[in-house]
Amino acid sequence: MAIKKPFSTKPGAERNRFKPDVIESYTVGEETPLLEFLIRSMPERKRTAIKNLLSHNQVAINGIPVTQFDTQLNPGDEVKVNLTREFRVFYNRRLKLVYEDDDIIVVNKGYGLLSMGTDKIKDGTAYSILRDYLKWKDPRNKLFIVHRLDRDTSGLMVFAKSEEAKERLQHNWNNMVLSRKYLAVVEGTPDPAEGTIKSYLAENSRFEVYSTENPEEGQLAVTRYKTLKSRNGYSLMEVSLDTGRKNQIRVHMKDLGHPISGDRRYGAKSSPIHRMALHAQTLRFVHPITRKDMNFSTPVPASFAKMVGTY
Numbered sequence: 001m002a003i004k005k006p007f008s009t010k011p012g013a014e015r016n017r018f019k020p021d022v023i024e025s026y027t028v029g030e031e032t033p034l035l036e037f038l039i040r041s042m043p044e045r046k047r048t049a050i051k052n053l054l055s056h057n058q059v060a061i062n063g064i065p066v067t068q069f070d071t072q073l074n075p076g077d078e079v080k081v082n083l084t085r086e087f088r089v090f091y092n093r094r095l096k097l098v099y100e101d102d103d104i105i106v107v108n109k110g111y112g113l114l115s116m117g118t119d120k121i122k123d124g125t126a127y128s129i130l131r132d133y134l135k136w137k138d139p140r141n142k143l144f145i146v147h148r149l150d151r152d153t154s155g156l157m158v159f160a161k162s163e164e165a166k167e168r169l170q171h172n173w174n175n176m177v178l179s180r181k182y183l184a185v186v187e188g189t190p191d192p193a194e195g196t197i198k199s200y201l202a203e204n205s206r207f208e209v210y211s212t213e214n215p216e217e218g219q220l221a222v223t224r225y226k227t228l229k230s231r232n233g234y235s236l237m238e239v240s241l242d243t244g245r246k247n248q249i250r251v252h253m254k255d256l257g258h259p260i261s262g263d264r265r266y267g268a269k270s271s272p273i274h275r276m277a278l279h280a281q282t283l284r285f286v287h288p289i290t291r292k293d294m295n296f297s298t299p300v301p302a303s304f305a306k307m308v309g310t311y
Contacts, residue, residue: 020138021082021083021084021085021137021138022082022083022084023080023081023082023083023084024042024080024081024083025078025079025080025081026041026078026079026080026081027076027077027078027079028073028074028075028076028077028078028079029075030075031072031073031074031075032072032073033069033070033071033072033073034054034059034061034066034068034069034070034071034072034073034079035050035051035054035069035070037073037079038050038053038054038059038079038081041079042081051069053081053083054066054067054068054069055067056086057086057087057089058081058082058083058085058086058087059079059080059081059082059087060079060080060082060087061073061077061078061079062077062078062099062100062101063078063080063097063099063100063101063105064097064099064100065086065087065088065089076292078101088133088136088137090133092129093110094109094110094112094113095107095108095109095110095113095126095129095130096108096110098156098296099294099296102161102162102289103160103161103162103164103165103287103288103289103290104158104159104160104161104165104287104288104294105130105143105158105159105161106156106157106158106159106283106294106296107126107130107156107157107159108154108155108156108157108298109126109149109153109154109155109156109157109280110154111151111152111153111154111275111276112151112152112275113125113126113151114126114151115127115145115148115149115151115157116145116148126157126159127143127145127159130143130159131143134161141161142161142162142163143159143160143161144159144160144161144162144163144165144166145159145166146158146159146160146166146169146170146173147173147244149280150247150250150276150278152262152263152275152276152278153182153276153278153279153280154278154279154280154301155182155279155280155281155283155298156280156281156282156283156296156297156298157280157283158283158285160288162289164288164289165288165289168288168289169285169288173244174243174244175286176285176286176288177244177283177284177285178284178285178286178293178295179240179282179283179284179295180240180241180244180280180282180283180284181238181239181240181280181281181282182238182239182240182241182249182278182279182280182281183236183237183238183239183278183279183281183300183301183304184236184237184239184249184253184260184277184278184279185234185235185236185237185260185261185277185304185307185308186234186235186237186253186256186258186259186260186261186277187233187234187258187259187260187261187268187269187270188233188234188235188257188258189227189230189235189258190225190227190235190237190256190257190258193226193227194225194226194227195224195225196222196223196224196225197222197223197224197225197252197255197256198220198221198222198223199211199212199213199218199220199221199251199252199255200212200213200214200215200217200218200219200220200221201218201219201221201245201246201247201248201251202217202218202219203246208265209245209246209247209248209250209251210251211251211252211255219243219245220243221243221245221248221251221252222241222242222243223239223240223241223242223248223249223252224239224240224241224242225237225238225239225240225252225253225256226238226239229308229309229310230308231308231309232307232308232309234261234307234308235258235308236300236304236305236307236308236310237253238281239253247266249278250263250265250266250276250278251266253266254266254267260276260277260278261273261276261277261307262274262275262276262277263276263277263278272307273303273304273306273307275303277303277304277307279298279300279301279304281297281298281300282295282296282297282298283296283297284296
């Protein structure tokens with residue numbers, strides 16, 4: 001009697017089946033150099049073997065591969081060692097990886113890069129670039145959009161790597177985001193130099209957002225601003241949001257009479273750095289799974305500083 005062979009989709013499928021990497025994880029308890037920490041954490045391995053792992057991109061701190069043996073570790077850092085192969089060193093000219101763990105990814109998005117795809121554009125977005133990176137690590141990995149930045153706005157964004165993380169962040173966004181600050185270079189000098197703008201935002205048939213005093217026509221939007229420096233006909237502003245509406249900062253700066261440089265859609269007359277001068281500088285939120293306080297910040301973009309004479 002013939003014995004039936006187990007069903008296989010393709011010849012060689014068994015040979016090509018994905019095998020998960022063997023990864024060891026360690027949590028840092030006190031400040032210490034990386035090599036010293038690894039030697040203590042992996043006593044069964046020789047110093048030369050550990051240095052070899054480092055030199056081959058098989059060690060990562062908070063999701064970012066490192067090779068420098070004297071990298072300083074801080075309490076709470078997560079160190080992962082891949083015993084199978086190198087960690088992929090993520091590189092993209094317009095997207096910088098800031099932080100990664102099992103549940104979230106934080107990136108610094110460059111201007112001109114879509115956060116996610118549209119009906120016409122599917123690839124070359126922040127989402128597709130990160131998705132491809134995760135699929136390289138493990139074809140089963142997933143990526144979820146949590147929030148967006150305008151195409152011409154640069155700065156910090158968080159993506160979720162699990163359904164649970166996505167649901168918690170999206171459904172509790174206003175409570176979980178502890179601070180979200182932007183930098184903007186606007187035309188002219190705001191007076192007063194510091195204040196709050198409040199209006200209801202609505203959208204017309206041309207997809208332009210505008211302010212209204214009618215609560216039945218739009219959604220409440222509250223923006224707080226502070227002038228950091230004024231020079232050369234421009235002002236560097238720190239802007240924080242009490243609400244997160246579409247184009248909120250752009251509309252409110254226009255309402256203030258000082259549109260964002262380069263934002264011709266909302267009233268700007270100049271574009272000296274050939275981009276809209278808006279950058280999401282600070283993002284602080286509660287981690288959706290661990291409940292840790294996650295606080296990220298980026299430097300003032302050099303082009304912004306140059307406009308107001310900081311450099």
